[in-house]
Amino acid sequence: xxxxxxxxxxxxxxxxxxxxxxxxxxxxxxxxxxxxxQPGQSLTLIATANQGSEATYESGFVIDKFPISRPNLTxxxxxxxxxxxxxxxxxxxxxxxxxxxxxxxxxxTRLTVV
Amino acid sequence: AQxxxxxxxxxxxxxxxxxxLSCTYDTSESDYYLFWYKQPPSRQMILVIRQEAYKQQNATxxxxxxxxxxxxxxxxxxISDSQLGDAAMYFCAYRSPYxxxxxxGLTFGKGTHLxxxx
Numbered sequence: 001x002x003x004x005x006x007x008x009x010x011x012x013x014x015x016x017x018x019x020x021x022x023x024x025x026x027x028x029x030x031x032x033x034x035x036x037x038q039p040g041q042s043l044t045l046i047a048t049a050n051q052g053s054e055a056t057y058e059s060g061f062v063i064d065k066f067p068i069s070r071p072n073l074t075x076x077x078x079x080x081x082x083x084x085x086x087x088x089x090x091x092x093x094x095x096x097x098x099x100x101x102x103x104x105x106x107x108x109t110r111l112t113v114v
Numbered sequence: 115a116q117x118x119x120x121x122x123x124x125x126x127x128x129x130x131x132x133x134x135l136s137c138t139y140d141t142s143e144s145d146y147y148l149f150w151y152k153q154p155p156s157r158q159m160i161l162v163i164r165q166e167a168y169k170q171q172n173a174t175x176x177x178x179x180x181x182x183x184x185x186x187x188x189x190x191x192x193i194s195d196s197q198l199g200d201a202a203m204y205f206c207a208y209r210s211p212y213x214x215x216x217x218x219g220l221t222f223g224k225g226t227h228l229x230x231x232x
Binding site: 033037041042048090094096102104105108110 | 156158164205223225
């Protein structure tokens with residue numbers, strides 16, 4: 001498995017502001033992903049965080065709204081920009097280690113926008 | 115695009131009994147991976163079991179086993195000797211082989227809420 005530290009664990013934010021979520025892994029990983037889980041819903045992939053290049057976004061998600069950085073093989077950030085109440089969700093970081101097939105998840109960030 | 119369907123929003127089982135959670139998926143790929151994840155109220159996603167599509171043998175992990183029917187595109191999870199700690203949301207997930215082209219994330223079903231009756 002992988003030890004994944006995701007911060008903050010929760011936050012309450014004012015609409016129109018931005019929040020940056022950090023994901024730190026205890027060892028180098030091949031792939032890092034960001035997911036959104038809206039209240040009572042399943043997980044939806046936002047983007048793949050690529051090391052040293054722009055993230056690959058899924059349909060319905062754009063870089064201006066969800067900028068992602070991945071400066072090295074163990075760290076990534078997701079920013080939720082210009083937040084509205086509709087952005088209230090749990091955001092989860094996920095990683096895949098070299099030679100593994102399964103994905104491991106951070107504990108998630110519960111974001112409430114008021 | 116692949117889709118994953120879990121048709122049981124909620125299931126209930128008596129402690130110590132067996133329960134089966136259903137999952138079907140749609141894909142045109144021949145090689146892929148399937149997973150069951152558990153999400154307790156702590157919201158931590160925990161991998162329960164995985165299955166490689168090229169393997170005919172059904173995966174087993176202690177009390178958890180799957181019934182993988184590739185032709186039917188079905189991937190059900192059987193939990194034997196249910197325990198109170200098994201209570202959680204269970205998500206079925208699909209993943210293509212890694213390509214590095216942005217299609218490497220998981221596609222999840224909507225989940226099944228499993229209740230364990232003491």
